[in-house]
Amino acid sequence: MMRIAFVLLAIFAWTNAQAPSPCVAPTQFAARISQYNHGTDTINRFIIQYDAINERWVLFEEMDAFSPGRRFYEYLILTRENVEYKFDQRSHECTKAPARPWRAFGIPPNGTFENEFTLGGPGEMFVAQQWSDRVPLRTNAQILVDVTLINCFPLKEVLISNNNVTQTTTTDFYDVLEGNPNPNDFVPPKECLTAKQVQDKPFTHWP
Numbered sequence: 001m002m003r004i005a006f007v008l009l010a011i012f013a014w015t016n017a018q019a020p021s022p023c024v025a026p027t028q029f030a031a032r033i034s035q036y037n038h039g040t041d042t043i044n045r046f047i048i049q050y051d052a053i054n055e056r057w058v059l060f061e062e063m064d065a066f067s068p069g070r071r072f073y074e075y076l077i078l079t080r081e082n083v084e085y086k087f088d089q090r091s092h093e094c095t096k097a098p099a100r101p102w103r104a105f106g107i108p109p110n111g112t113f114e115n116e117f118t119l120g121g122p123g124e125m126f127v128a129q130q131w132s133d134r135v136p137l138r139t140n141a142q143i144l145v146d147v148t149l150i151n152c153f154p155l156k157e158v159l160i161s162n163n164n165v166t167q168t169t170t171t172d173f174y175d176v177l178e179g180n181p182n183p184n185d186f187v188p189p190k191e192c193l194t195a196k197q198v199q200d201k202p203f204t205h206w207p
Contacts, residue, residue, distance in 0.1 A: 020113050022131060023152035025106030027052040031154065031176040032062070035206065038168040049180050055079040055102045057207055058185045063089065075204050076188060085192045086203045094192040100202045105154060108133035108143050116149070128155055153178075159206060169206050 030049045037044070045062040056079060061072040074087040079102040087094045111131040118125045127149040132141035144158040154173040161167040180186075 020116065020129065022107040022111050022113075023129075023147060023149070025104075025147065025152045025154065026178055028180045029153070029176055029178055030181055031173045033174075034172045036170045037205070038170070039166050049182065049185055050105060051180055051186065052104050054186075056186055059204070060089070060185075073203075074189075076186065076192070077202075077204065077207075078186075078188075084202050084204065085188055085195060087189050087192060092189065092191050094189060094195040095198045096192065096195040097197060097199045097201065097203050103207055105157070105207065106152065107131040107145055107147065111145075112136060112141075114144070119155075126150075151178075161205075171206065 028049075028051050030047075033046050033048055035044050035046065036042075045064075046059040047062060048057065048059045050057055057075075057077040059075040059077075061074070063072045064070070071091075072089045074085075074089055076085040076087065077099050078084070079099050082099050084097050084099045085094055086096070108131065110133075112134045114130040114132050114134075116127065116129045118127055120126060128146055129149055130144060130146050132145070133139075133143045134141035140163070142160045142163070144156075145154070146156040147154060153176050156173065157171045159169045159171070161169075
């Protein structure tokens with residue numbers, strides 16, 4: 001009996017030793033993203049900057065010449081000020097709403113390791129990992145995050161809201177840069193200094 005217990009303990013210790021440790025995502029980065037809303041079956045593309053140090057995001061909808069008449073917005077999310085600005089990039093009209101609580105990008109606290117894999121082909125491959133907030137045998141995942149192995153740069157995030165897969169947003173990251181190359185983008189446009197609050201919930205459904 002003691003021998004069986006020792007073997008089980010050794011297996012448990014070996015398994016824990018083999019489990020990867022979660023990496024820490026950059027506190028500041030810029031990227032282009034493609035975002036698919038599963039509920040509305042729509043795709044939106046943004047240029048973003050992320051600043052976890054000051055708890056803020058800025059997202060610029062990429063203008064599309066093939067969508068005449070469509071409005072394209074800048075969303076400036078300043079969590080510490082509890083404000084989110086929505087700025088029309090063409091008319092320069094600005095409105096505001098409350099910001100949602102801050103959610104840092106990266107592997108969820110106490111994240112569960114899901115997979116390690118390579119992306120690309122021979123001669124251009126790199127290793128990535130997938131993590132989730134799933135609690136094995138208890139709760140399903142609400143967040144799935146793919147990151148690069150070495151520097152923990154974002155690759156993909158799947159966010160499931162309210163345990164409802166139809167309220168899922170899949171975000172792909174590309175052209176990622178470390179740091180904030182345009183810090184002035186976090187300064188509200190002058191039109192936003194007198195903006196009126198038009199609703200009681202955030203404009204954006206992500207982040």
